[in-house]
Amino acid sequence: MLEIRNLTCGYDNFLLKDISFKVNSSELVGIIGPNGSGKTTLIRAITKLVKPIKGKIIYQGKNITKLNFKELAREIAVVSQDAYFSDTIKVKDFVLLGRIPHFKKFQFLETSRDLKIVEEAIKLTEIIEIKDRFLKQISGGEKQLVLIARALSQEPKLLLLDEPTTHLDITHKIKILDLIKRLNKKYDLTVLIVLHDLNLASQYCDRLILLKEGKIYKMGTPYEVLTYQTIEEVYKTVVIVKENPVTSKPYVFLVSEEERKKYD
Amino acid sequence: MNKKLINWLSWSLILILVVFIVMFLSLCIGSVKIPLSQIFHPSDKIIKEILFKIRLPRIILGFAVGGALAIAGVILQGLFRNPLVEPYTLGISGGAGVLVCLNIVLKVYQKFGVITFPVSGFLGAGLVIILVYILSVKRGILRIRGLLLTGVMISFISSSLMMLIMAITRAENLHGIIFWIMGSLEEPDTFLVKIALLISILGLLISYFFSLDLNAFSCGEEEAHHLGVDVEKTKKILFILASILTGVCVSVAGIIGFVGLLVPHLMRIFTGEDHRILLLTSYLCGAGFLIFSDTLARTIISPLELPVGVITGVIGGSLFIYVLTKRGR
Numbered sequence: 001m002l003e004i005r006n007l008t009c010g011y012d013n014f015l016l017k018d019i020s021f022k023v024n025s026s027e028l029v030g031i032i033g034p035n036g037s038g039k040t041t042l043i044r045a046i047t048k049l050v051k052p053i054k055g056k057i058i059y060q061g062k063n064i065t066k067l068n069f070k071e072l073a074r075e076i077a078v079v080s081q082d083a084y085f086s087d088t089i090k091v092k093d094f095v096l097l098g099r100i101p102h103f104k105k106f107q108f109l110e111t112s113r114d115l116k117i118v119e120e121a122i123k124l125t126e127i128i129e130i131k132d133r134f135l136k137q138i139s140g141g142e143k144q145l146v147l148i149a150r151a152l153s154q155e156p157k158l159l160l161l162d163e164p165t166t167h168l169d170i171t172h173k174i175k176i177l178d179l180i181k182r183l184n185k186k187y188d189l190t191v192l193i194v195l196h197d198l199n200l201a202s203q204y205c206d207r208l209i210l211l212k213e214g215k216i217y218k219m220g221t222p223y224e225v226l227t228y229q230t231i232e233e234v235y236k237t238v239v240i241v242k243e244n245p246v247t248s249k250p251y252v253f254l255v256s257e258e259e260r261k262k263y264d
Numbered sequence: 265m266n267k268k269l270i271n272w273l274s275w276s277l278i279l280i281l282v283v284f285i286v287m288f289l290s291l292c293i294g295s296v297k298i299p300l301s302q303i304f305h306p307s308d309k310i311i312k313e314i315l316f317k318i319r320l321p322r323i324i325l326g327f328a329v330g331g332a333l334a335i336a337g338v339i340l341q342g343l344f345r346n347p348l349v350e351p352y353t354l355g356i357s358g359g360a361g362v363l364v365c366l367n368i369v370l371k372v373y374q375k376f377g378v379i380t381f382p383v384s385g386f387l388g389a390g391l392v393i394i395l396v397y398i399l400s401v402k403r404g405i406l407r408i409r410g411l412l413l414t415g416v417m418i419s420f421i422s423s424s425l426m427m428l429i430m431a432i433t434r435a436e437n438l439h440g441i442i443f444w445i446m447g448s449l450e451e452p453d454t455f456l457v458k459i460a461l462l463i464s465i466l467g468l469l470i471s472y473f474f475s476l477d478l479n480a481f482s483c484g485e486e487e488a489h490h491l492g493v494d495v496e497k498t499k500k501i502l503f504i505l506a507s508i509l510t511g512v513c514v515s516v517a518g519i520i521g522f523v524g525l526l527v528p529h530l531m532r533i534f535t536g537e538d539h540r541i542l543l544l545t546s547y548l549c550g551a552g553f554l555i556f557s558d559t560l561a562r563t564i565i566s567p568l569e570l571p572v573g574v575i576t577g578v579i580g581g582s583l584f585i586y587v588l589t590k591r592g593r
Contacts, residue, residue, distance in 0.1 A: 049489060073492030084345060084484035089537050097483065100476050101492035108540065109269065154491070 001025045001190050002046070002158060007055035009045050016041050016214045019055070023158075026188040028181065030201040032225075033211030034235055039194040040081065042211070043162050046192070047078055059158070073101035077156035079147045079164050087136040091146055094135060095122055098153030121152040125179060141172030148179065159183070161193040165200065173197075177204050198252045202226050203244070210234060226250040272541040275534065279548035283327070286552045290323050290559040291315060295566045321457045322449045322562075326555040328457070328464035329449065329513045330523055334550025335471055335543055336506040336513075337524030338531075342478040342539060343502055344408055350525035351510035354415030358422025359392030360385040360514040361445060365429040368440045381444070382456055385515030392418055393507040406499045408485070446571030447518035449558045460516050467509045468547050474502055478539040520573045522580030523550050530587065553580075 002023040010016050016038045023029050031039045044050045046057060048064060057064045064072060077098070085094075098121070099114045110118075122131055125145045130138050138146065144164050151159060161180065165173040181204055183189045195201040201208055202222040210218045210225050212234045218225050228241045231252060238260055240253040292298050298311055306312040336351040351357075367373055367384040396418060400411040430441055451457055477498045480488040489495045513520070527550040528542070535545045557575040564570055 047490060049486065069489065069494050070492035073490060078490040080486060080490065082484070083487050084482075086345070086482045086537060088532065089482060093536075093538065094483070097480060097491060100480050103476060109266070 001027075001060060002192070003058040004046075005056045005058065007045060007052055007057060009050050009052045009055075010038070010041055010214070011050075014038065014041065014214065015053075016045065019216055021209055021216065021219060023190060023192055026184065026190055028184045028191045028193070028204065028206050030205030030208045031192065031194045031211065032196075032198060032201050032208055033217070037211040038214045039211055040162055041214075043078065043080075043160050043192075043194060046160060047076060048072060070101050073154060075156060076158045076160060077151035077154040079144070079151050079159070079161040081162045081166070083143075083147055085135040085143065087134060089135050090131070091127060091133055091135065091138065092118070092122065092131040094146060095131075095149045095153055098150040101154060117155060118149075118153045121149040124152060124183070125149040141168050141175070144168065144172065144176055145179075148176070152183070156189070158190045158192065161191065163194050163196055166196060173200065180204070198226060198231070199244075202249045202251065203247060222250055226252060228252075272535070275541065275545050276548070279545055279552065283548050283552040283555070286556045286559070287323055287327075290326075290555050291319050293559060294319065294562055321451065321454055322558060323555055324461055325449045325451050325457045325517065326558045327551040328461040329517045329520065330527075330550040330552070330554025331547040332460075332464035332467055332509040332513050332550075333520065333524040333554075334527040334531075334546040335468055336509040337550075338528040338539065338542055338546045339471060339474075339478065339502050339506040340524075341528055342481055343499060343506075344412060345482065345484070346412070347529065348525075349412065350522075351506065351513070352519065352521065352524070353412065353419065354396055354507065354510070355392045355418030355422060356389045356415075356507055356510045357514045357519045358419045358426075359388040359390075359395075360511065361388065361519065362422045362425045362429070363388030363391075364444050364518075365426050365441050368437050368444070369429055369433045379453065382453075382515040385518075386511055389507070389511030389514055392422070393504070393511065397503070405496060406503065408499065411503065443571060444518045445573075447520035447573035447576075448569075449517055449554075449572055450569075451516055456516055460512055463512050464509065467505060468543065470505055471502075471543050472540075474498060475539040475543055478502070479537075482537060518573070520554065520576055522576045522584075523554055526580040526584050527553060529584065533587065 004019055004021055007019040008015060008017050014036070019042065031042060033039055041050060045052065046064070048069065059067070059075065095118050096110065096114070099110060099118065102114065122128055125148050127142065127145050127149055130142055135143070135146070148164070164176055168176070177200060180191055180193065184191050193205070205222065207220065208222055208225040209216060210230065217234055218230055226241060227250075228239055231237070231239050231241070238255050240255060241250050242253060243249070244251045288300065288303065291303050292300060294314070296311070296314055298315065302311055303315065306315055333351055340349045340351060340353070341347055363384040364381060367380055372384070373380045396411060396414050399414045400407050426441070426445075430438060477488065477493045480491045480493045485495050527546050531542055531546045531549055535541050554572070554576065557579060558572045561570040561572040561575045
C-alpha cells in the first residue's frame, strides 16, 4: 500500500536519511525511537508537508508528488500531535471538517451521505455523548477521540497517528489503542502509528520500525526489534526485556540508577 | 429540511431586512426630513437632489465599505486564528494614512483635484501590502506570525510618521488630516462609489470560494493541510484579498475603525464559526452597522457632522465590551 524508497528529507538542522520500508494493506505498523529521531518528520513526509530531497514515497503505485493535497487527504488521514482546538466549535462540527476533502467543486453544503459518515465516525469512536459540547469543554482523552473521529470521517484507507496516547491516563491509552486495533482488524484500515511507549507498541503493532538519528535502526516484529541489546543501543538506557505473561509479547522494564548501582 | 440550512437562511433574511430598514431610515432622516412616501416618488427637485445625489451615494458607500471591512476582518481572524486581528492590524491603513498626509501637506491635491486622496491612499495601502508580503515570505512560505508582527510594526512606524508630519505642518493642514484619519463616507465622486461597491461585492463572492478552507484553518495550518487544503496558495490569496478590500475602503473612506473587529465577533456569537454563513452575515451586519453609524454621525449635531469613525468606535467599543462581559459570565 505504502512504499518508501531511499527517502532523504528534512530541515536545515535535521535529516531523515535513506529510509526504505513498506506498509502492506491492513497492517498496523508502529514507529518508535527516541525524541528527535525523526518519527514526526517521517509522518510529515508522507503527507507532503516535507518535500523529499532524494527518494520516493509511493502510495498504491503512485508517487505522492503526483497526487494533489485533496486527493491525498481522501486517502490518508492524520491524527497529529499539535492540533489547534478552537474553543467555540462544537464536537460534531469539528468532526464534520473531515468531510472537506470530499467536497466537490462548487459544492456548498454537506450531503446526507456526508452527515451519515460523520455520524458513523462519532459512533465508532464512542463520542456520541459529547457531540454537542464545545471543544473547550472536553478532556484531553476525549480530544484525541474527536481527532480520530475527524480523521475517520475522511474515509481514509491509511491512517497516520502521531503519538495519540501521550499525556493520557491508562484508561484512555487503552481505549484509543483498542479502537485503532479494532478499526485495523474489522475495517481493514491500514495504520502507521508513532508511539513513545515501547510496551504499548509491542502489544498493539504487527510490525515496528525503530528510528535512530534519522535512520532506520531496525525493523521487524516486536520480538525482533524489542531486545534489550537494541533498546540499550538506541536509547542509551539500561533495560530488562521479559515476556508479558498474558500475551507473550516482549515487555520492557526500566531500571533506576539506584538499582543499577546495586548490580554493578 | 436541514436544520442548519434553515438557521442560516433565517439569519441571512433577518440581516437583509435590517440592512433595508437602516437604508430607508438613512434616506429619510437628516437635516432635511423626508417622509417615506416621498422616497419612491419625490415631488420636489431639491428632495430628489438630496436623496439621489447626497444620501444614496453615502448609503451605497457605507454598504460597500462596511461589508468589505467586516469580511476582511473575518478572513484575517480566520487566517491568523486570532480574534484581535482586524483589517488595520496589518499596517495597511497606516501606509494609506502617511501618503494621504503627504498629499495634504505637499498640496498635491490642489494641483490634481480631490481624486488624489483615494489615489494616494491606495498607493500607500498597496506599498504596505507589498512590503509586508515580501518581508513575511520566506522560501515560498508565507509565515503568518511574521506577517502579523511586521504588520503591527509597520502600523507603529506609519503612525509615528503621521505624527511627525502633523507636528511640523501648518495648522491649516491639520484639520484635513484629522478628518481623513477619523474617516468619512462623504465621497463626491460617484465613479469611486461604484468602484468600491463592485470590489466589495466581488470580494464577498471570491471569499466564498475559500469558505471551507477557512473552516479548515480553524484547527491550524498543518491540520488544514491534512484536510487537503493547499495551505500556501490559500493563505496568499486570502491575505491579498483582505488587503485589497481594506486598501480600497481606507482610500475612499479613511480609517473607520471597529467594523472589522466588532462585526466578525458578534456574528461568530450569533451564527457560529462556520465561514459559509459567517462571511455573508458579517458582510450584511457590517454594511448595516456602518450605514447606521453614518446616519447618526450626520444627524446627532446636525447641521454639523461628526466623523463616522467616532461613532463606530464609541458604539462598537461599548457593544463589544458588553457582549464580551456578558458572555464571560
